[in-house]
Amino acid sequence: MSGKILLCATVDYHFSAFHLPYMKWFKERGWEVHVAANGEKDLPYVDKKYHLPIQRSPFCRANIDAYRKLKGIIEENQYNLIHCHTPVGGVLARLAAREVRKTGTKVLYTAHGFHFCKGAPILNWMIYYPIEKKFAQFTDCLITINQEDYQTAFTHQFKAERIEHVHGVGVDTSHFQPASHHEKNELRKSYGYNSDDFLLFYGAEFNQNKNQQLLIRSVNEIKSKVPNVKLVLAGDGPLLADCKELTQKLSLEKIVHFLGYRTDMKSLLSISDVAVASSLREGLPVNIMEAMACGLPVVATDNRGHRELIKNDRNGWVITDQDEKEFSEKIKLLSRDPELRKSYGMSGRKLMESTYSLTKVLEEKSKLYSSYMKEQEGVMWAVH
Numbered sequence: 001m002s003g004k005i006l007l008c009a010t011v012d013y014h015f016s017a018f019h020l021p022y023m024k025w026f027k028e029r030g031w032e033v034h035v036a037a038n039g040e041k042d043l044p045y046v047d048k049k050y051h052l053p054i055q056r057s058p059f060c061r062a063n064i065d066a067y068r069k070l071k072g073i074i075e076e077n078q079y080n081l082i083h084c085h086t087p088v089g090g091v092l093a094r095l096a097a098r099e100v101r102k103t104g105t106k107v108l109y110t111a112h113g114f115h116f117c118k119g120a121p122i123l124n125w126m127i128y129y130p131i132e133k134k135f136a137q138f139t140d141c142l143i144t145i146n147q148e149d150y151q152t153a154f155t156h157q158f159k160a161e162r163i164e165h166v167h168g169v170g171v172d173t174s175h176f177q178p179a180s181h182h183e184k185n186e187l188r189k190s191y192g193y194n195s196d197d198f199l200l201f202y203g204a205e206f207n208q209n210k211n212q213q214l215l216i217r218s219v220n221e222i223k224s225k226v227p228n229v230k231l232v233l234a235g236d237g238p239l240l241a242d243c244k245e246l247t248q249k250l251s252l253e254k255i256v257h258f259l260g261y262r263t264d265m266k267s268l269l270s271i272s273d274v275a276v277a278s279s280l281r282e283g284l285p286v287n288i289m290e291a292m293a294c295g296l297p298v299v300a301t302d303n304r305g306h307r308e309l310i311k312n313d314r315n316g317w318v319i320t321d322q323d324e325k326e327f328s329e330k331i332k333l334l335s336r337d338p339e340l341r342k343s344y345g346m347s348g349r350k351l352m353e354s355t356y357s358l359t360k361v362l363e364e365k366s367k368l369y370s371s372y373m374k375e376q377e378g379v380m381w382a383v384h
Helices: 013-018 020-028 062-077 087-096 122-136 147-155 181-191 212-222 240-249 265-270 286-293 304-309 324-336 338-356 358-383
Strands: 004-011 032-038 048-051 081-085 106-111 141-144 163-165 198-203 229-234 256-260 274-277 298-301 316-319
Touching (some): 004 013, 013 020, 013 032, 020 032, 020 358, 048 062, 062 087, 081 087, 087 106, 087 122, 106 358, 141 147, 141 358, 198 212, 198 286, 212 229, 212 240, 212 324, 229 265, 265 286, 274 286, 274 324, 286 298, 324 338
Parallel strands (some): 004 032, 004 081, 106 141, 141 163, 198 274, 274 298, 298 316
């Protein structure tokens, strides 16, 4: 017997970026799929889509209207399952679903990296920690995507009915895979790079958390020792102009390349030698998983998401204390040793295949979903 699920998040891009395989999975099992989020994006595998005026700030008054609309949607449709994502989307959905939980609707919430964590600003702990802890009591299953958050939920006694850990949203290892030597060189030509260029790549929004300035300062440290180094930065955002200004100040215009927002991540990873990442906080970064699936070694800053994926001296290095000199030294070491790059890259690829591939994560999530679907189907049979 089929059921009905509502997926809720702050913005609809979240679903197109991370959840289409799981939406498809529900459709293949005869379930009706509804989505509620801010945005007008067309999504496949969706029977009904509701636009909500949700805003990222938990204190925005527009969220009151979003809550009221969402509560009406939930009460009208009588969902069997509600799976919510993102901090604000998760709060509003769990608030709006309090009454229907009493009649059997199950509410799941995935924390894609708690905004409070080791090293996070105290303001994050003051705002997001009490909110997440409070709303855990309105949650049938709290899903975490890294071990630190999983342990935090237990040690801080989050009172969700159930707490589970899954390995992120999964990476498509059939699409993101290592390029051959010939393919790499041909692609480089098409992008205007030479075969002997040493390319570092990072794709992320330019904001305070992503911290691209560290990468720019790091290549400045090694520009004379690795003369063919190029730092390729894809993305847009509020701090893009600041990063360009720093690049000009350090006379790195020929070394640091700003590509803007891109959709050709697979090709950009295929031309690169090393993936770099400078963010202050991550839950479980998809960009790093994609890079590792493509066989790239990784040099990254120390945070829970990077620690989860990168094992020192096996598939790359995690650099502590935002140390640009140590960061640049690791890059220099990789630039001189192609065999080390290959070894680390293949180790990362194996980790993605064994644990973080879309196939593996779909297995994890399908088992979790199925436990609730069977329970709901039992209720539906009893009612009928």
